[in-house]
Amino acid sequence: MSFYDEHHRALQDHFDSRALADTLQAITVQPELDTDTAEFLASREFFFLTTVRSDGFPTVSHKGGPLGFVKVLDPTTVAFPSYDGNGMFLSMGNIAATAKVGLLFIDFETPHRVRLHGEATVSADDELLGEFPGAELIVRVA
Known part of the structure; x- marks a missing residue:
């Protein structure tokens, strides 16, 4: 799967930014998490999670x-x-329906950001659940 689709490419071509987009992809998109990224994720107290309902x-x-x-x-x-924050389970229900997720981690004191995109599973009986008192579910993203 290509990182950019024809819609991205059309806009990049229109605004003459294809070369820049390719350069940014080459230096920022990685197939695996390295040690520095793992340490950054461990240093965060929150992130933003995007999910998609079954109707998109x-x-x-x-x-x-x-x-x-x-x-x-x-x-x-x-x-x-x-x-459970509000009993709606919007994110968890969406993960169960489509598995598509995006995670955005930000250090607001520096310009550092990490985006993760992947497919997720949600489980009420994951072996990790015992490590998080009060948690109801575990989400795994690959």
């Missing part, structure tokens, strides 16, 4: 927890707990 309608949510609540399980998999 998107939503974005704030997900938070103590330092280290996002676990890097291996170079291509992260996991995090879900705590």
Whole structure:
């Protein structure tokens, strides 16, 4: 799968930014999490989670927890707990329906950001659940 589709390319060509887009992709898009990225994720107390309903309608949510609540399980998999905030389960229901997710981690004191995109699973009986008192579900993203 290409990072850019024909719609991205059409706009890049219209605004003469294809070369810039290709350069940015080459230096920022990585297939695996390296040690620095894993340490950055562990240093965050929150991130923003995007999910998509089965009809394609998107939503974005704030997900938070103590330092280290996002676990890097291996170079291509992260996991995090879900705590019921309002009983709506919008994000968790969307993950169950489509598995498509985006995670955005930001350090607001520096210009550092990390975006993760992937497919997720949600489980009420994941072995990691015991590590997060009060959590109801575990989400794994690959």
